Amino acid sequence: MNIRSLTRSDGAVIGAAVLLFIASFLAFFEASENCSENCTVNSWEPALFPLLPTVTLAALIAAALLVAGRILPGDRKVAGLGLEQWGTALAVFTGWAALWSMFSTVLPDPEGMNLNRSLELGVGAWLTLIGGLVMAAFAVLGNTVSALKAPLLPAPSPQAPNPYGTGPQPGQQGGYGYPGGPQPGGYGYPGGPQPGQPGQPMQPGQPMQSMQPGQQGQPMQQGQPAGHQPYGGGQPAQQQAPGPGPAAGAPADPGFQPFWFAVPVARPLYSEDGSHSQIAELAPGTWYLAVEQRGQTLVAQTQDGRRGVLQDTSGIQRG
Template structure:
């Protein structure tokens, strides 16, 4: 579950649901007994005497918000009885708003007691429930059609690659340029390639500058280690560090849809092989998987 997938509209839905939950514990009706000492206390939304206020106004709105938010963490295209979760949530939010509106417009005006006449008026809980449900329904309907509401709720940190060993380089895991890299007097992070020699070579090679290819020195045939071939039989694949602009799933290497991990922004990962347009990536804990969406990645 990645909270970065939430939108601003989802934030508004969550806020409306919290307000609705609070309103359910406040007075739904306010009693005016004209100064009588034995005036009853107004019931809240959880009182059975107000049924079906609880399921049609409060629970309907809260469940609607839960369905809309849960849809962000489900695979795209998954449906329930022909509709996606956010579509069910939107329909339920509109129903809750409609119930709140008619309850406050068509509610009882008063009751007669044995000695006094008690006047009823909307309580704080009823008014807040109407506001919360109207807000919930409006945000649920407008989010798919409004770019401002579809924007990410949380900003995505953008990693800034720096030259190897340059001061101020990001401190993300395994970034090629930290003091812990080979050649800096400290052990290499797990799975990090030695930048002082070509991948798989036994002899040191020339240092690479960012954005420039490395000219490999010829090595004796017996000293060469096998190198993974690039897709299509081209040049051998050279492992490199990269970062993703947004959270992306890492699937099993066998090509199955099983998700083994999730790559998050602000962290450097090691690409150890290439399969077509996809990369075989290795995480901090040594797990490997297939990154199918490589658009916008930043190389270290």
């Protein structure tokens, strides 16, 4: 879950739901005459049923559905509709119910008598009307107005990537081997040759355990057979195994240089096999490594070593 995926329209809907909840405790009707003690009626009184479930509770459920549709990974559906669609429909219903609540009465009016003439709309009624209409408007316009699609919380300035990386990354980094790509040791990961050992990776006769992941000499061994992979483990080799497509063969852009980047909002990372199954979600404020470019998409690697295709590359920040 990523709360930074909420938009401005989501914030307005949440605010409207809170306003309707507060308004439910305030006076919806006030008696102006013949009143001794309790001269007000709020939404929690049985006399105003079904105002409580059709406006107040419906607003809270609508806001919860919209928020859940934003922050939960994957496309969750109920009865064939997504959570955001249910939330939008319920928000519109809330606005409709809040509008007609202004014409409600507390007491029945027998023929020839007007028992509600001494009742006046209270502050709770007007706040209910405002909150319901605001919720319906922002729920609908949030999907069409670009200004309302902006993130509610600004993305924090991503921290500079740790020059020493994490445990899985050195081994993953050493397994790219793209023609024209940078030397894996240039990223500053541990396990690379020390300052006094620049020639060590060039010695093919060294034992296998001396070839650590991320050494600068590994890209020089791209022409070796597959059985002579210099990696310390099998994980990088498994990542290059899927399919004979661009990820396993020669890349489409030989001059591509891997780079660090951050996303402005949460974006899904899909499987490389083209099945469109989501394997991870990229969150703002975190650096990710772009290892390959396929047209307008990027093959990105997460902090835990998972690789996938980032289809939406608009607005990314390069490190």
